[in-house]
Amino acid sequence: MSLQECYAALEGDFEGTLGRLCSEKLVERFALKFLADESYPALIKAMQQGDYEEAFRAAHTLKGVGLNLGFTRLHEASDLLTEALRGGRKPEDDSLLEKVTAEYNKTVAVLKEYQGA
Amino acid sequence: MRNKVLIVDDMELNREMLSAILEEEYPIIEADSGKKALELLKDQQDEIAVVLLDLIMPDMDGYAVLEIMQKQNWMEKIPVLIISAESKVEAETRCFKLGISDFIRKPFDNATVRNRVKNMIDLFSYKNELEEKVEKQTETLKKQYKLLMMQAEKLKESNTRIIDILGTVVECRNLESGEHIKRVKGFTRILAEQAMKDYPEYGLTPEKVDIIVSASSLHDVGKIAIPDGILLKPARLTHDEYEYMKSHTTRGCDILRNIKDVWDEVYSQTSYEICRHHHERYDGKGYPDGLEGENIPISAQLVGLADVYDALVSERVYKSAYSEDDAFHMIVSGECGVFSPKLLECFRSVKKQFEALAEEQRG
Numbered sequence: 001m002s003l004q005e006c007y008a009a010l011e012g013d014f015e016g017t018l019g020r021l022c023s024e025k026l027v028e029r030f031a032l033k034f035l036a037d038e039s040y041p042a043l044i045k046a047m048q049q050g051d052y053e054e055a056f057r058a059a060h061t062l063k064g065v066g067l068n069l070g071f072t073r074l075h076e077a078s079d080l081l082t083e084a085l086r087g088g089r090k091p092e093d094d095s096l097l098e099k100v101t102a103e104y105n106k107t108v109a110v111l112k113e114y115q116g117a
Numbered sequence: 118m119r120n121k122v123l124i125v126d127d128m129e130l131n132r133e134m135l136s137a138i139l140e141e142e143y144p145i146i147e148a149d150s151g152k153k154a155l156e157l158l159k160d161q162q163d164e165i166a167v168v169l170l171d172l173i174m175p176d177m178d179g180y181a182v183l184e185i186m187q188k189q190n191w192m193e194k195i196p197v198l199i200i201s202a203e204s205k206v207e208a209e210t211r212c213f214k215l216g217i218s219d220f221i222r223k224p225f226d227n228a229t230v231r232n233r234v235k236n237m238i239d240l241f242s243y244k245n246e247l248e249e250k251v252e253k254q255t256e257t258l259k260k261q262y263k264l265l266m267m268q269a270e271k272l273k274e275s276n277t278r279i280i281d282i283l284g285t286v287v288e289c290r291n292l293e294s295g296e297h298i299k300r301v302k303g304f305t306r307i308l309a310e311q312a313m314k315d316y317p318e319y320g321l322t323p324e325k326v327d328i329i330v331s332a333s334s335l336h337d338v339g340k341i342a343i344p345d346g347i348l349l350k351p352a353r354l355t356h357d358e359y360e361y362m363k364s365h366t367t368r369g370c371d372i373l374r375n376i377k378d379v380w381d382e383v384y385s386q387t388s389y390e391i392c393r394h395h396h397e398r399y400d401g402k403g404y405p406d407g408l409e410g411e412n413i414p415i416s417a418q419l420v421g422l423a424d425v426y427d428a429l430v431s432e433r434v435y436k437s438a439y440s441e442d443d444a445f446h447m448i449v450s451g452e453c454g455v456f457s458p459k460l461l462e463c464f465r466s467v468k469k470q471f472e473a474l475a476e477e478q479r480g
Contacts, residue, residue: 020225022227026227030134037128060173061127061131061202064201067224068134068224
């Protein structure tokens with residue numbers, strides 16, 4: 001699997017990300033770094049504890065990473081959750097978190113597959 | 118040297134991505150919290166060239182960091198660039214109000230970040246350099262100004278001393294003049310200060326009055342060139358002797374002309390005017406030049422009146438003293454030559470002060 005195919009599997013923005021980061025090497029380096037990122041576990045933990053301010057920050061971070069790395073689906077899902085959590089509010093729609101979890105799991109699975117290949 | 122880039126973000130991946138863009142050109146220091154950022158800023162504020170700041174962070178967020186930076190005046194020397202996934206316009210406005218230099222939204226472009234960071238660093242290094250230069254130049258100017266003031270003070274002292282030395286020579290040569298010079302100075306000051314107050318058209322200032330008063334002691338400097346036989350003659354002078362006596366004005370000018378180069382122009386000019394013209398009268402009937410009205414320099418008019426008053430109230434080898442009252446009326450009525458109407462107004466206003474001084478000097 002090439003990096004481009006990896007992004008295609010994620011429905012991510014490979015061309016745009018490559019353009020911004022200027023080299024495929026950098027895109028690969030940071031995309032794989034995402035596997036070690038603590039934002040998603042922090043988000044889940046905060047949601048379970050009902051700490052919606054912390055959850056907002058974690059969702060916001062996830063959104064930022066998604067934007068920068070061109071993980072479009074993850075970015076969109078976490079953007080919706082971020083806005084629902086803004087001001088430390090409890091999101092009324094549980095499906096927002098479920099969508100983020102689904103996108104996160106998919107992203108991690110594809111990246112791991114790429115890493116192993 | 119100010120060249121470090123401080124990256125502030127609670128997320129390692131974000132810091133790494135920014136660091137990767139800039140590490141080839143600048144030394145990078147990182148902070149994973151607002152608190153850590155402030156510590157680094159405090160310790161290395163003269164080395165940090167730019168701050169890349171995340172907004173959403175736990176505990177102390179980007180806004181709090183900006184508020185403290187603003188309070189510490191750090192943003193005057195260090196530009197701050199916000200890097201944020203925040204899409205709300207209000208966030209950007211709030212940051213600019215807090216003094217940031219630029220706001221970069223995620224996803225950021227590596228080239229954009231590199232260019233904006235470089236621009237900001239160049240701009241601020243230029244600005245900081247200019248401010249340092251201005252500060253240094255202001256400091257130098259202040260020092261030079263102080264030096265100038267000291268030299269001006271010294272010059273003034275030496276100008277006054279030249280006058281005093283010449284005045285002493287006159288005193289030694291002319292037996293009756295010792296106290297006369299002192300009194301003329303006193304009368305001149307009283308009259309000049311009144312004229313300064315009542316007639317601004319004369320352009321008198323406290324400094325000019327000081328110079329006139331000081332220079333008044335030279336009004337008779339030419340008398341050192343008059344032979345004793347005439348100067349000290351205890352009887353009425355013949356016509357020829359009187360004409361010769363009158364030449365003390367022009368002879369005084371010859372002496373002053375010879376020392377013109379050694380003192381300040383205002384001092385030498387004023388002394389010259391007084392010396393030459395203190396016997397001129399307002400109707401043109403004085404000597405040596407027969408000047409009329411305001412063609413007679415105000416300095417010479419003031420000293421002229423003071424000189425006449427003192428001559429009247431003093432005892433001389435050829436006459437006894439008049440009373441202050443008589444002296445006042447003789448001057449006002451024009452018996453001792455015509456004076457300027459304005460000056461006579463001043464003279465009337467200070468009559469009491471003149472009398473007090475005359476009284477005091479007589480002991």
